[in-house]
Amino acid sequence: MKKIFTLIMMLAATLTMQAQDTWTVAGETAITGISWTPSDEANDMTTTDEITYTLVKEHMMVKAKDAGYGYKVVKNHSWDEAYPADNALLVINEDAEYKITFSFNSQSFEVSATAEKTGEYVAPEGDQTWTVAGVAELCGTAWDPTLTDNDMTTTDQVNYNWKKEDVALDKNTPYAFKVCADHAWDESYGNDEGGNYEISVNEPGLYTVEIAFNSNTKAISVTTTKTADHSFAEKTWTICGKAELCGSEWDPADTTNDMIKTNEGEFTLVRRNVALIKDTEYEFKVAANHSWSESYGNDMGENQVFKLDEGLEDGNYDVTFYFLVEAKTLWAEAEVADPAGVTTMKADKASKFVIYNLQGQRVANNYRGIAIHNGKKVVIK
Structure with a gap:
């Protein structure tokens, strides 16, 4: 019986040791010694109570940086769980040698760092590359x-x-x-x-x-x-953004969000039955050739933002994304589809695209009534 009890206690201790998480500092080379490497065991933090963790880096030659050096604390050598959500920053006001102490609370997830000057700055041998x-x-x-x-x-x-x-x-x-x-x-x-x-x-x-x-x-x-001279194949344009709006989270490789060319330099994408919440902002961009190398949002170069028009309530909507390649103009609109498959299009929006009457003839921008746009019937008002 005593042996069984001892074995149970040993097993419990083993499980406890296995369950203990490892917390590691990953950040910029100047303050961690290696650039953004969560697997670096040299930057594992230590603890005495499994709540407060610390890491001390000594003899770090760091140049002044008002914007601060970025870092995070990661769990079990992976980016799957890291704190804070945005990078923490350690501001250095003087070129010097520093003792840097990182601290982390595994219950509150608070992250902090302090830098104590321990000597004068000594530039590394050789010129910068x-x-x-x-x-x-x-x-x-x-x-x-x-x-x-x-x-x-x-x-x-x-x-x-x-x-x-x-x-x-x-x-x-x-x-x-x-x-x-x-x-x-x-x-x-x-x-x-x-x-x-x-x-x-x-x-x-x-x-x-x-x-x-x-x-x-x-x-x-x-x-x-x-x-x-050099000719380029026509680009594929893909909508990517918040999963609530786009179905996938900021994924330029998601081919289900590829846009359709409706006219020279004009692309659209319709996502149907999208559950939207009023007064909620949904961010998105359009990316070229399933890559972030070329992407566009608003006129300021930031993410484009979409939300339901005033007066619209929570519900499911058909969301149409529009992109004009030459002007790099991107926007989206939500409409409640008619059971007959007819949607409403504002005249100012219709003027930017090629539209046809029910006989298949192209009509002018001042046309009002039922028309065909992107293969769908629309009512232009």
């Missing part, structure tokens, strides 16, 4: 600062250059990139607002792209020289 990282169309691999093929060259350690030939660029399409230091995102530069720098050209073709970067001023300049 500057690398171009951006969309795959420009850089070969999408947003990879570790790719040495995209390292910039210099003769004075101030002015850096990058040149790539035979780059296929389409007209009026933004190709985004940043210039990154030492093959990591800790220090990177784009436009003056801190966002990505974007290249665009006025006609499709093969181009020589030259990027110049000044490591003192952090200024970027770009030269594009067309060297040959």
Whole structure:
């Protein structure tokens, strides 16, 4: 009996040990030693009560960064559960050597970090490496600062250059990139607002792209020289956004949300019986060729926002998404379908698309009454 009791206690202890979660700090290289790696056991936190966890990183040479260095605390070496939802930030006001202490409460999920100066800043040996990282169309691999093929060259350690030939660029399409230091995102530069720098050209073709970067001023300049004609296949446009609106969560590869070409440069997608809640904002974008390399939202470059018109109540709606390629204009409208399959379309919206009468003849923009649009009967008012 005593042996059985001992075995039960050992089994209970084993199960308790197996159930204990591991919490790890993942963040920018400057404050964690390795860039955003949740599997790094060197950054596992320790605890004495399985509630409060800590990690101490000593002798960290960190440069000042008013915007702060980002980090998270992840559970069991995976991104499946990480805190906080947005990155936590550790602001460094002075270039120096620091002792950094990370803290985490596994019950409240509160995350914090402090930095104690322990010495003067000592720059790493050798000059910084500057690398171009951006969309795959420009850089070969999408947003990879570790790719040495995209390292910039210099003769004075101030002015850096990058040149790539035979780059296929389409007209009026933004190709985004940043210039990154030492093959990591800790220090990177784009436009003056801190966002990505974007290249665009006025006609499709093969181009020589030259990027110049000044490591003192952090200024970027770009030269594009067309060297040959190039034709592009027509792009596939896909709606992606919140799952409540789109059926899948921000998935540009979801072919069920591919738009249909209704006229040259005009695309639509109809999602039927979508459960919508009044006064709720639903964000979405349109993406090209099932990738985030090229995507559009509102005029500010942010996600487009849709919500039910005033007076409409919670319920199921047919949502039609519209995208005008040349103008990069995206919007959506919800309508309650008539049992006969006839929906209502406002005149100002109908004027942007090709419409036909019931005899199949194209009609003018001032047409009112029953018409055919995108293969459906609509009443234009």
